[in-house]
Structure formats: structure tokens, C-alpha cells
Amino acid sequence: MSTVQHILRTVVLISMVWLAPSLYAQQQPPELFSGMEGYTFLPDGTPVPIWGYGWVADGFITLPAPLLTYTEGESVQLNFTNPSPESHTIHLHGLDVDQANDGVPGTSFLVTTGDDATYSFDADYPGTFLYHCHVTTTLHLTMGMYGMVLVTRPDFTLFAGGPAYAEDVPLLFSDLEIATNLDPVGSYPFHDIRPDVFMINGESGSQLEAPERIVHFEPGQPLAFRLGSMAYSRVVCQFSPELNATCYMSDGRPLPTPFEPDALEIYPGERFTVLIDPEPGWDGSLPCEFWSMVDETLESVENIHIRDAALKVVEPQFIGVTGYPNPTREHITWDDARRIEVWNAYGVPVADLRFARGVLDVAGWPVGTYVARIDGGRSVRFVVIE
Numbered sequence: 001m002s003t004v005q006h007i008l009r010t011v012v013l014i015s016m017v018w019l020a021p022s023l024y025a026q027q028q029p030p031e032l033f034s035g036m037e038g039y040t041f042l043p044d045g046t047p048v049p050i051w052g053y054g055w056v057a058d059g060f061i062t063l064p065a066p067l068l069t070y071t072e073g074e075s076v077q078l079n080f081t082n083p084s085p086e087s088h089t090i091h092l093h094g095l096d097v098d099q100a101n102d103g104v105p106g107t108s109f110l111v112t113t114g115d116d117a118t119y120s121f122d123a124d125y126p127g128t129f130l131y132h133c134h135v136t137t138t139l140h141l142t143m144g145m146y147g148m149v150l151v152t153r154p155d156f157t158l159f160a161g162g163p164a165y166a167e168d169v170p171l172l173f174s175d176l177e178i179a180t181n182l183d184p185v186g187s188y189p190f191h192d193i194r195p196d197v198f199m200i201n202g203e204s205g206s207q208l209e210a211p212e213r214i215v216h217f218e219p220g221q222p223l224a225f226r227l228g229s230m231a232y233s234r235v236v237c238q239f240s241p242e243l244n245a246t247c248y249m250s251d252g253r254p255l256p257t258p259f260e261p262d263a264l265e266i267y268p269g270e271r272f273t274v275l276i277d278p279e280p281g282w283d284g285s286l287p288c289e290f291w292s293m294v295d296e297t298l299e300s301v302e303n304i305h306i307r308d309a310a311l312k313v314v315e316p317q318f319i320g321v322t323g324y325p326n327p328t329r330e331h332i333t334w335d336d337a338r339r340i341e342v343w344n345a346y347g348v349p350v351a352d353l354r355f356a357r358g359v360l361d362v363a364g365w366p367v368g369t370y371v372a373r374i375d376g377g378r379s380v381r382f383v384v385i386e
């Protein structure tokens with residue numbers, strides 16, 4: 001492959017990842033931070049409080065946490081700072097780290113408020129992995145402190161001697177119970193948690209139907225579906241035969257014998273790497289079922305839409321979401337933003353502008369911190385000052 005092709009593929013990979021700007025930030029010396037004052041948004045626009053991780057360069061946390069990508073053989077130094085009011089860690093789930101870097105408080109170290117730390121390990125095995133906070137794990141995890149880790153090879157093969165593919169598609173399954181996130185210090189015994197939001201990459205329902213969420217393929221160019229679960233539920237992905245799916249890896253290692261999945265079960269913490277090479281012209285979905293592990297009821301079905309690139313109709317438009325000036329007194333601008341939705345620090349909606357031409361007038365607004373969602377996508381924080 002020529003250098004130009006390689007760069008192009010890398011650009012495609014980056015643009016496919018839903019939290020793309022986080023990856024750009026990762027080009028600099030990356031530093032994650034933990035926060036306990038974030039929001040995720042339900043399909044109807046309701047904000048739900050989250051805890052999580054974000055890039056220091058971005059200044060906000062996301063659900064899921066930023067995708068961490070490393071190259072096979074890389075010596076990784078993952079810098080982490082914790083300005084939040086409670087202690088946190090980073091447990092690199094499934095990666096071959098030593099005990100000191102394992103992020104389990106009793107046997108590793110705790111990153112207390114105001115502290116920072118570096119997790120070091122060698123990314124010796126390519127594969128699909130996860131990371132999460134390991135402090136009061138059930139609570140910190142259900143609040144949103146988790147993300148995916150990919151270790152890939154520069155030649156776009158899954159592993160040495162493994163199959164080649166065109167692009168990575170990270171798909172992280174998770175769920176949450178709104179009542180718990182609204183009141184994390186309330187008296188919720190963890191075994192009573194019954195998730196009511198079921199997510200793929202932090203989104204569900206109609207959010208997964210947005211044009212920029214559709215996974216486009218080119219016939220003969222297999223996509224590597226990186227499946228991992230941080231859900232309370234048991235996830236079952238229903239691969240239809242036209243997807244021509246083959247599962248090559250499980251839990252970060254090649255399988256002795258690859259298999260063609262139909263209903264692929266993914267239990268909490270498990271990961272699978274599945275190549276798909278759908279039939280030309282295929283336009284369908286990968287239904288992912290969430291089954292309760294308590295009473296075996298079907299809780300939800302979330303769909304990943306998959307479409308031949310030749311049928312692509314809408315070019316997703318990417319806009320910068322930082323907003324300027326911030327802090328602001330009179331107005332704040334997101335270039336080209338069409339829809340600007342705003343909530344105050346208490347989660348109360350205070351504005352919903354359509355055809356906004358990028359400018360939000362905040363003159364006379366109460367001083368404080370606000371959360372804005374831009375064009376139904378990324379959410380950002382801004383501050384109104386006197």
C-alpha cells in the first residue's frame with residue numbers, strides 16, 4: 001500500500017469513529033481526565049448526568065469515554081489526571097499490564113482528587129479491549145466511566161498471519177438506569193439496578209439512525225467490527241447471512257478456529273472481532289438485543305445500520321464544537337451550527353434554536369455554566385459571565 005493510501009485509510013478510520021475530535025486530540029501527548037459533571041442525551045433530548053473520562057485538550061467528558069488506539073508493539077504511557085471530587089483509576093480490561101498498572105485500587109494505586117498518574121504497558125497483542133474505572137466499580141461503571149481500547153497493526157491485518165481488512169468499526173455496548181444516574185448517592189442496592197437505556201457507542205434508538213451513524217461498506221473491502229460490552233445486560237447480535245460475517249478474535253486473542261456467527265452472545269466484559277463483507281448493494285441492519293441477566297426478558301433491540309457506500313445519499317457535515325468566545329457575555333458562536341439546544345446546570349432546557357446560523361444570544365442570561373448540544377450531536381459546556 002502506498003503512503004498516500006495509508007494516510008487516506010487512516011483518515012477514513014478517524015472519521016468513522018463517532019468521537020472523532022477526541023482522536024485528533026490524541027495526536028498530541030494524550031492525557032485523560034476524569035469528571036463527575038457530564039451529560040449524555042437520550043433520543044428525546046433529555047440530558048442524563050454521567051461521570052466519565054475525556055481528553056484534557058477537549059475539556060469535557062464523553063459517554064463512552066474516548067476511544068484509545070495503539071499500534072501493536074507500542075510502549076504506551078497513558079497520562080491521567082483527576083480534578084474530580086472523588087478518587088478514580090483506569091483499569092485496562094484484558095490488556096497485558098503488570099499489577100502496578102492494573103488500576104485495581106487494592107493492588108495498584110488510587111488517583112485521588114488533584115492527583116495525576118501514568119499507566120505504562122506494552123501493547124504487544126493486537127485486539128479489542130476495554131477500560132473502566134475500578135473504584136466502587138459497580139457505581140462508577142454504571143455512571144459512565146468506560147471506553148474501548150484498540151490495538152491494531154499498521155498493515156491492516158487483524159493479527160500476524162490473520163485476515164486483512166479495510167477499516168475498524170468500534171461498537172461498544174452499554175446500558176444505564178436513569179434513576180441511578182440522577183441520584184448516585186441514593187440508596188440503590190446494585191443488584192436492584194434495572195437498566196432502562198440501552199446503548200451502542202453511547203447512543204440508542206433514533207440516534208443510531210442518523211446519517212453519520214450508518215456504517216458504509218465497499219464490497220470486497222471487509223470491515224472489522226470491534227464488539228465489546230460494558231452492559232449489565234447480555235447482548236446478542238443477530239448477523240444476517242448477507243453480512244458474510246466471520247468471527248476471528250475473542251477477548252483480545254485470535255480464535256483457534258474462526259466461525260461464522262449468526263446469533264453472537266456477548267456477556268459483560270467480553271469482546272469479539274468480527275469481519276463483515278456484505279453482499280454488494282446490501283442495505284440493512286445488525287440488530288443487537290439486550291437481554292436482562294436477572295429475569296431473561298428482552299429489554300431492547302438497538303440497530304446498527306449498514307449500507308453499501310454506493311447507496312450513500314448524505315455527506316455528514318462536521319463542525320467544530322468549541323464555540324467562541326467562551327466564557328461569554330453576549331453571544332457564543334458555533335460556525336455553521338443549525339440547531340443549538342441548551343440546558344442550564346440543573347438540566348433544565350433553556351433554549352432550542354433551529355436555523356440558528358451558528359449564533360446564540362446569551363445577553364441577560366443568568367451567570368453560570370450551560371450545556372449545549374450542537375446539531376443533535378456533540379455536547380459542550382460554556383460559561384456565561386457578567
Ligand SMILES: [Cu+2]
Pocket residue numbers: 087088089133134135140145
Ligand atoms: Cu471512578
